[in-house]
Amino acid sequence: MAWMVASANGAAGIDAVFERFCAGELDVLDAVERAAWVVEDDPEDHSVGAGGVPNLFGAVELDASIMDGVTLRAGAVAGLRGFRHPISVARAVMERTPHVLLVGEGAATFARVIGAEPAVLETQASLQAWQRAIASLEAQELRDPLTMVRALTHDPERAVGTVNFLALDDEGRMASAVSTSGWALKWPGRAGDSPVIGAGNYCDATVGAAACTGFGELSLRTQLAARCVDLLAAGADPSEAASRAIGLLRRLDAPSSERIMHIVVLRADGQHGAASTRAGTRYAWRDTSVPRAVLAPRVVVALDGPA
Ligand code: GLY
Numbered sequence: 180m181a182w183m184v185a186s187a188n189g190a191a192g193i194d195a196v197f198e199r200f201c202a203g204e205l206d207v208l209d210a211v212e213r214a215a216w217v218v219e220d221d222p223e224d225h226s227v228g229a230g231g232v233p234n235l236f237g238a239v240e241l242d243a244s245i246m247d248g249v250t251l252r253a254g255a256v257a258g259l260r261g262f263r264h265p266i267s268v269a270r271a272v273m274e275r276t277p278h279v280l281l282v283g284e285g286a287a288t289f290a291r292v293i294g295a296e297p298a299v300l301e302t303q304a305s306l307q308a309w310q311r312a313i314a315s316l317e318a319q320e321l322r323d324p325l326t327m328v329r330a331l332t333h334d335p336e337r338a339v340g341t342v343n344f345l346a347l348d349d350e351g352r353m354a355s356a357v358s359t360s361g362w363a364l365k366w367p368g369r370a371g372d373s374p375v376i377g378a379g380n381y382c383d384a385t386v387g388a389a390a391c392t393g394f395g396e397l398s399l400r401t402q403l404a405a406r407c408v409d410l411l412a413a414g415a416d417p418s419e420a421a422s423r424a425i426g427l428l429r430r431l432d433a434p435s436s437e438r439i440m441h442i443v444v445l446r447a448d449g450q451h452g453a454a455s456t457r458a459g460t461r462y463a464w465r466d467t468s469v470p471r472a473v474l475a476p477r478v479v480v481a482l483d484g485p486a
Pocket residue numbers: 339340341359360361362370371372373379391392393394395396
């Protein structure tokens with residue numbers, strides 16, 4: 180058997196790699212990396228890779244991380260500009276440096292040194308989205324950049340999005356990958372949870388893996404992915420671990436428009452689950468019993484109830 184789990188926007192990525200993963204042509208790290216490539220290359224996904232909505236000053240900045248659940252090795256990049264596959268740069272950080280996380284210009288220099296493929300990430304559609312946002316500020320006569328960033332980032336429909344992948348093979352190896360262009364119209368240099376191991380991504384093949392999408396500041400403040408895996412280790416099943424992890428956010432002070440979080444979980448025995456603060460959201464999974472990725476509902480966890 181083999182298993183892959185993803186955020187719903189990762190379904191096509193799972194299907195692009197799953198058969199080669201099952202055949203042993205791709206190992207768990209290859210599977211999650213190459214699945215992420217599919218979404219990073221999709222200009223219609225405005226939260227990952229090319230076509231991501233730019234930051235406040237009009238540049239697309241990418242965050243990504245990858246983790247090997249067998250060795251607990253990890254690699255990540257944050258605020259990376261101008262490269263097609265941030266997930267592969269993150270993997271190279273893991274495999275070719277003694278470091279875990281490279282940021283900004285240092286990450287871009289590293290990407291150039293390893294020969295990562297450059298790319299123009301800003302598309303006509305993403306630049307138009309940015310221009311519309313700036314025009315709306317001008318209409319409100321907002322000029323102070325700190326006020327601007329607050330005003331622009333309040334729309335949850337465009338503010339957040341990310342893709343994550345979790346994989347498990349028939350020998351118990353696991354890996355996880357997360358890739359995003361982050362909070363739309365964010366302050367330049369803002370890093371979210373996706374490149375922070377433990378916050379947006381965690382994988383331990385002896386227990387399981389978890390990864391987050393949503394407002395990364397919430398998972399950064401709670402180390403949410405690692406705490407979800409801790410809940411698995413303590414005996415919770417995947418749906419319960421995902422729900423209880425999101426419940427940990429209840430005590431955080433944050434505006435209601437920013438209290439959005441989704442989490443996917445894959446246990447080391449292949450059981451999986453997902454939870455979200457929003458009704459109607461789904462996650463993708465596939466194992467060898469189904470011919471293509473299945474979209475399944477997430478458990479809904481209200482954050483406004485009792486802690
Ligand atoms: N969860 C993605 C981000 O906040 O950047």
